[in-house]
Amino acid sequence: MAAASVLLEADEVLPSFLELEQQKDLLRFTTAGSVDDGKSTLIGRLLYDSRNVYEDQLESVTKASVGRNAGAIDFSLLTDGLRAEREQGITIDVAYRYFATPRRKFIIADTPGHEQYTRNMVTGASTAELAIVLVDARKGLLPQSRRHAYISSLLGLRHLVVAIN
Amino acid sequence: MRNFTHLRQLEAESIHIMREVVAECQRPVLLYSIGKDSSVLLRLAQKAFYPGQIPFPLLHIDTGYKFKEMIEFRDRYTAELGVKLIVHTNTTALRDGATPFAWGTQRCCGALKTQALLDGLRAGAFDAAMGGARRDEERSRAKERVFSFRDTKGQWDPRNQRPELWNLFNTRIHSGESLRVFPLSNWTEMDVWQYILVENIPIVPLYFAKERPMLVRGDSLLPIEQPFVPRLPGxxxxxxxxxxxxxxxxxxxxxxxxxxxxxxxxIEELVTMRRSERQNRVIDHDQDGSMEIKKQEGYF
Structure with a gap:
């Protein structure tokens, strides 16, 4: 949102902003990879850095980050929306988040890494056009990394990005 | 879908969802809250079945404490569209004196919204209730399926949601169970306003700035429509x-x-907005994970 605000300093710019908005296309992507390799944190960070997090949301996450051993802001809390997820520090089900840049709109599906929640990852990946497979450099490729990459290709995703954390 | 702008992609997805509901469910209903999202839902429903009439009734859960302008708008606009409107109110709780101040917001919402909704759905024997909730509104809503399963008590189990692949929606339920369906799942607040602009959709005048009487408390502006809103001395x-x-x-x-x-x-204001849409809704903040808890109990 804030990225777009630069375009809107004067009133007369609004019509062209709207015109620009009308031309935007939509990319749906998903995160994949093993548990604790940083999927939710990456999404949280992406939203934060592209200034798509509202102040009151950030305040509540900063407050909740105390004692979680993940720095001043635990970015995973931005997408882990269920109480059970926050208590256990894991993602159980897919969360959808939305953000925009001046060129494009994005829908992100943040999916769980746990093996037992693989079916929820499938749900999230099925509507995506691109998958980011996160790999923790300390652990290398794990069975879940390969499984998620395989499921993504099985679902017909043509674009895979491997991100080393 | 490839050559559509994002707004037309969202529109096409929502229309597909609504047609799926009508094709697959026995007694669908549209939960009409009179807000901007509901107005968008109505426009989408018109488009989905045009030139036919909207093939399901509207259900409004009236707590009795909605703004007067909302009720006026509701009656005028639904009459214009020629849709069937059902209004359900938990009159027992109102008679027992339910107000957010006397009962607390949790108990008041529980009776006037959640209980009233469950009763209203049961009274009409509806098996699918469409609503205008969006995933970008709140973090537990971000977790919900488009077709969200409810057990015989109308409750949501967030730890056991059904798989939902591509645009294939699982509509199979047993008798007594039901679905909540969210055609606007993937819309953002910005998308909704742009669509209202592009489609010239009527909305309640309360959304537009005007001089209004308010209790000013710090950064908060409190409406005084109801006489029971407590005032500070003087x-x-x-x-x-x-x-x-x-x-x-x-x-x-x-x-x-x-x-x-x-x-x-x-729209211009929205671009520079630094706080989220629901921060002015007291009920979202009455406890940690409050929306999730309300939703589990059957809240919309």
């Missing part, structure tokens, strides 16, 4: 240029300072 309402960013019950919905009196200006 406190008098002041005329403030303000508007509603989201609409609910008047005692629990704060206004925001604003000069935006057209849809264009609202």
């Amino acid at each position: 406190e008098q309402p002041r005329m403030v240029k303000c508007r509603m960013r989201s609409l609910g019950c008047s005692p629990c919905t704060g206004a925001i300072y604003s000069d935006a009196d057209t849809v264009q200006k609202i």
Whole structure:
């Protein structure tokens, strides 16, 4: 949102902003990879850095980050929306988040890494056009990394990005 | 879908979802809350079945504490569209004196919204209830399927959601169970306003800035439509240029300072907005994970 605000300093710019908005296309992507390799944190960070997090949301996450051993802001809390997820520090089900840049709109599906929640990852990946497979450099490729990459290709995703954390 | 702009992609997805509901479910209903999202839902429903009439009734859960302007708009607009409107109110709780101040917001919402909704759905034997909730509104809503399963008590189990692949929706339920369906799942607040602008959709005038009497408490602007809203000693309402960013019950919905009196200006304001849409909704903040808890109990 804030990225777009630069375009809107004067009133007369609004019509062209709207015109620009009308031309935007939509990319749906998903995160994949093993548990604790940083999927939710990456999404949280992406939203934060592209200034798509509202102040009151950030305040509540900063407050909740105390004692979680993940720095001043635990970015995973931005997408882990269920109480059970926050208590256990894991993602159980897919969360959808939305953000925009001046060129494009994005829908992100943040999916769980746990093996037992693989079916929820499938749900999230099925509507995506691109998958980011996160790999923790300390652990290398794990069975879940390969499984998620395989499921993504099985679902017909043509674009895979491997991100080393 | 490839050559569509994002707005037309979202529109096509929502229309597909609505047609799927009508094709697959026995007694669908549209939960109509009178807000901007509901207005968008109605436009989508018109488009999905045009030139036919909207093939399901509207259900409004009236807590009795909605803004007067909302009710006026509801009656005028639904009559214009020629749709069937069902209004359900938990009259027992109202008679027992349910207000957010006397009962607390949790108990008041539980009776006037959640219980009333479950009763209203049961009374009409509806097996699928479509609503205008969006995933970008709140973090537990971000977790919900488009077709969201409810057990025989109308409750949501967030730890056991059904798989939902591509645009293939699982509509199979047993008798007594039901679905909540969210055609606007993937819309953002910005998308909704742009669609209202592009399609010229009527909305409640409360969304537009105007001088209104408000109790001013720090950054909060509290409407005084209901006589039971407690005042601090010596406190008098002041005329403030303000508007509603989201609409609910008047005692629990704060206004925001604003000069935006057209849809264009609202969009402009939205771009520079630094706080989220539901921060003025008291009920979202009465405990940690409060929306999730309300949803589990059957809240919309």
